[in-house]
Amino acid sequence: MTTENLAERLTLYGTAPDTEIAALVKETGLERVVAALVDEVLFRCDDPVNTTPVDIALEVGHGEETHRTVLRMSRGEPIRVIGGDDPSVVIRRHLQFALTDLVRRLYGPLHAQHSGDFTDVFLPDRPDDLSRLRDILDSTHQAGGTLLSGCTAQAPGLGALSVRYGSDKWASFHWYTQHYENHFAKYRDRPVRILEIGIGGYADDLGGPSLKMWKRYFHRGMVFGLDLFDKSALDQSRLRALTGDQGDPTALRELAAEHGPFDIVIDDGSHENEHVRVSFDALFPYVRPGGLYVIEDLQTSYWPRFGGTSGPVTAPDTSVGLLKRLLDDIHYAEFDPKPDEPRTITQSEVIGVHTYHNIAFVEKGVNGETSIPAWMDDEAWKALGAITPEEGREEAQSR
Incomplete structure (x- = not known):
């Protein structure tokens, strides 16, 4: 089993019975499972604030077997796994989890209670220099809090995560995360698959701030990013x-066939209007029912250098033009006269279009x-006691 497959399987075990977790350990080995969990913990941890280095031994037990990982924490440095206890480090702490x-x-x-499910060995050795006791206690407490911040599904809101990871979706050129919070909340506890273009x-530059934000927000999610580089x-x-x-479009369909289907697709790519349309047409079929397709930066619909239309009305081949077409598709059943040809996928499966300043969310379902x-x-209307539209106009004019 690859590391990627193990990580994906673990996202499904948060609500699994003990027997299924035990079967995974038997199949994979405790060391590999713990290594994947530690990797997740380190990603979620807050930045260390302790000024004096602290080594924490994280011990994870299963049955009669225990695996131990020693982590070094110090302000201004990334948390790192070290080989074992270092006698030169005065402050050591042990945390033990089942x-x-x-x-x-x-x-x-997200809202499960986990009090009392770990054992804490606090300062196993008496410090030689008691004049440093206050600093030692403070640093030990801070390092323990940092580690526990990573041992939870809880996470800040998307606004705070956007700032933490350097995404431009909040407090920059855009104010998107408030809308993302509104539409993504129901997916947050699910093992979702997300693709961001x-x-x-x-x-x-490598980039990737939004991908890290999605990974932290969706604690059970698998996150994929697509880039030209x-x-x-x-x-x-x-x-x-x-x-x-x-x-x-061919490459997009091949990608989606291999890594999808997706619960959420986000287009934050080139913002070229043609690319937005091509991507939507290729990838929307690979969005799961109940999922969302998000299009960012709709302003380029009005910018000719991106293939947009200058002026107050956009052309049909722009991103906003695509959304207008989807609104018509939702109302396919109301067309008069009724079309003879079969419904398109968007006429059959788009059930909602929510548009805000420069961002839109397209819902997939059964229309x-x-x-x-x-x-x-x-x-027939008269038989129901209604009046015809013409009678209504005449009555309004007579008043």
């Missing part, structure tokens, strides 16, 4: 950077509502 408890802490429901950073150095547990051209029966003529 494997099943740690799995549920990471991948279980456009990783950022252009050719000279190779950003595979960003790859980590639950996050994969793919290389491809969003203007190539199965029918129209008023064709035989409901004026005579």
